[in-house]
Amino acid sequence: MLIRHPPAIPTSEITEENAYATRREFLKAAGFALAGGLLPLPSPGLRRALVPDDDKLTPWEDVTGYNNFYEFGTDKEDPARNATRFRSRPWKVEVTGEIARPAMYDVDDLLKGLSAEERVYRHRCVEAWSMVVPWTGIPLGRLIDRLEPTSRARFVEFTTLLDPRQMPGQQRGILDWPYTEALRLDEARHPLTLLVTGLYGKPLPNQNGAPLRLIVPWKYGFKGGKSIVRIRFLERQPRTTWNIAAPDEYGFYANVNPDVDHPRWSQSRERRVGEFFKRKTLPFNGYADEVAGLYAGMDLRKNF
Amino acid sequence: MTRAAIVTRLVKPLLSLTAVLPGVGIVFALATGRVDGDQVEFIQHGTGLTVLVSLFLTLSITPLRHLSGWNEAIRVRRQLGLTAFWYALLHFLTYVVFDQSLSVRDIAEDVGKHPWVLVGFASFLMLVPLAVTSTSGWIRRLGGRRWRRLHSLVYPAALGGVLHFLWLVKKDVRTPAYFAAVLAILLAVRLWISRTPRRARARASASRQDPAAGALGPAGEEVA
Numbered sequence: 001m002l003i004r005h006p007p008a009i010p011t012s013e014i015t016e017e018n019a020y021a022t023r024r025e026f027l028k029a030a031g032f033a034l035a036g037g038l039l040p041l042p043s044p045g046l047r048r049a050l051v052p053d054d055d056k057l058t059p060w061e062d063v064t065g066y067n068n069f070y071e072f073g074t075d076k077e078d079p080a081r082n083a084t085r086f087r088s089r090p091w092k093v094e095v096t097g098e099i100a101r102p103a104m105y106d107v108d109d110l111l112k113g114l115s116a117e118e119r120v121y122r123h124r125c126v127e128a129w130s131m132v133v134p135w136t137g138i139p140l141g142r143l144i145d146r147l148e149p150t151s152r153a154r155f156v157e158f159t160t161l162l163d164p165r166q167m168p169g170q171q172r173g174i175l176d177w178p179y180t181e182a183l184r185l186d187e188a189r190h191p192l193t194l195l196v197t198g199l200y201g202k203p204l205p206n207q208n209g210a211p212l213r214l215i216v217p218w219k220y221g222f223k224g225g226k227s228i229v230r231i232r233f234l235e236r237q238p239r240t241t242w243n244i245a246a247p248d249e250y251g252f253y254a255n256v257n258p259d260v261d262h263p264r265w266s267q268s269r270e271r272r273v274g275e276f277f278k279r280k281t282l283p284f285n286g287y288a289d290e291v292a293g294l295y296a297g298m299d300l301r302k303n304f
Numbered sequence: 305m306t307r308a309a310i311v312t313r314l315v316k317p318l319l320s321l322t323a324v325l326p327g328v329g330i331v332f333a334l335a336t337g338r339v340d341g342d343q344v345e346f347i348q349h350g351t352g353l354t355v356l357v358s359l360f361l362t363l364s365i366t367p368l369r370h371l372s373g374w375n376e377a378i379r380v381r382r383q384l385g386l387t388a389f390w391y392a393l394l395h396f397l398t399y400v401v402f403d404q405s406l407s408v409r410d411i412a413e414d415v416g417k418h419p420w421v422l423v424g425f426a427s428f429l430m431l432v433p434l435a436v437t438s439t440s441g442w443i444r445r446l447g448g449r450r451w452r453r454l455h456s457l458v459y460p461a462a463l464g465g466v467l468h469f470l471w472l473v474k475k476d477v478r479t480p481a482y483f484a485a486v487l488a489i490l491l492a493v494r495l496w497i498s499r500t501p502r503r504a505r506a507r508a509s510a511s512r513q514d515p516a517a518g519a520l521g522p523a524g525e526e527v528a
Binding site: 061062065066067070074076077080127129174175245246261264265266271273274276277278 | 340341342343344345402403404405413414417418419420421471472474475476
């Protein structure tokens with residue numbers, strides 16, 4: 001059986017250097033979007049330059065029609081079905097905890113002046129399916145720098161909107177709402193960690209976590225909180241939603257790891273959506289060169 | 305037309321048509337690009353649900369006969385049971401081919417490590433001898449009593465199928481819980497029937513002439 005193993009993507013391919021160098025031109029081109037009150041979006045030309053050769057983009061229909069967002073229901077088709085009338089503007093984000101000036105921001109003000117980039121990332125769900133997605137977003141580290149965490153801040157927590165009227169999934173106690181996720185501060189500051197505002201060059205669809213979600217490409221998808229309303233800086237590691245729901249199944253770190261199985265299923269392989277045969281799962285989802293250093297000396301079996 | 309003739313000429317052909325519908329639906333949805341996301345998972349969920357529904361219908365024949373006295377229902381049971389088997393085979397093949405790329409080592413490891421896979425695997429294996437011995441020839445060869453004892457494997461197979469479903473769900477167990485509830489009702493009705501002494505005795509004597517018409521026999525007409 002022929003199973004192709006794509007090579008790990010070097011950092012340089014993730015944001016190509018000339019794309020980075022010409023980011024101001026692209027921003028100018030996207031200026032009209034800003035004027036219209038939307039977040040900056042890249043041009044299609046830029047996107048093409050950023051696609052790694054071996055990983056074909058997962059079609060828009062799959063990315064927006066098949067995903068987990070339990071706030072809108074537990075079936076993969078539920079988010080697309082139940083999020084159509086979700087209001088992602090106006091949108092307030094509370095920034096609080098161990099930072100210089102805790103405050104409530106309008107989402108557009110919070111991100112004003114931070115340039116959005118397109119990043120093509122592999123996306124690996126803990127359920128052993130995966131996609132390749134062209135996200136648009138702002139490296140979270142740049143926002144964190146601007147927010148000036150105090151010296152005590154060691155973790156960042158992200159809270160999803162709690163609104164059972166708009167989010168019918170929250171009318172049932174499937175999870176401990178509101179959904180929270182968290183990262184260690186150094187993980188949050190890692191250049192690959194992206195605060196996502198768009199998809200395929202368009203504003204982020206409701207079902208994918210509009211207006212603001214997190215993407216941490218070397219971790220299982222559930223680490224990326226959606227429709228974020230609060231960013232909180234903490235001294236101690238907070239509890240996170242899936243970890244509360246099933247601590248033996250979903251760890252705090254949740255780094256993609258083919259050698260550490262979910263208690264009920266294998267993580268050694270994954271199905272790329274659109275393909276029939278499974279392919280091997282790569283350590284840290286193929287981003288080991290970039291992120292393995294964050295976990296030097298840690299027992300990844302224990303800290304799963 | 306007698307009721308038996310209605311079953312043979314009308315109900316059975318209609319059931320055969322119905323039995324291929326889930327398969328046709330799955331192929332149609334895939335071929336016309338209606339399936340967003342994991343296509344193999346779509347096939348597996350579709351075939352898996354069909355297996356459970358067919359098994360439940362198979363298991364409902366005996367209670368139906370006993371409660372309604374509509375004994376002709378027995379004539380469709382083999383067909384229902386085989387429908388469950390064929391969909392289970394498809395379900396199993398997608399796992400072996402697409403999930404495990406036909407690697408015996410990987411399958412052994414997966415089955416050994418993951419109880420929900422083991423339970424599903426075992427349930428499928430239990431259905432195999434039932435499908436093989438579903439013919440009238442095998443009923444004669446085994447004799448009614450031994451045949452019936454063998455075919456009581458349908459109970460652990462059905463329980464295993466539901467457990468397999470419950471175990472694979474991440475958090476929202478509503479759908480598998482509905483299936484578990486239906487199975488519990490079906491089994492409870494059987495228990496209640498078997499504990500009702502007079503009716504049970506009358507039935508036992510009636511079925512002595514026709515071994516296949518007993519608690520677990522297949523369609524009776526070929527043997528009777």
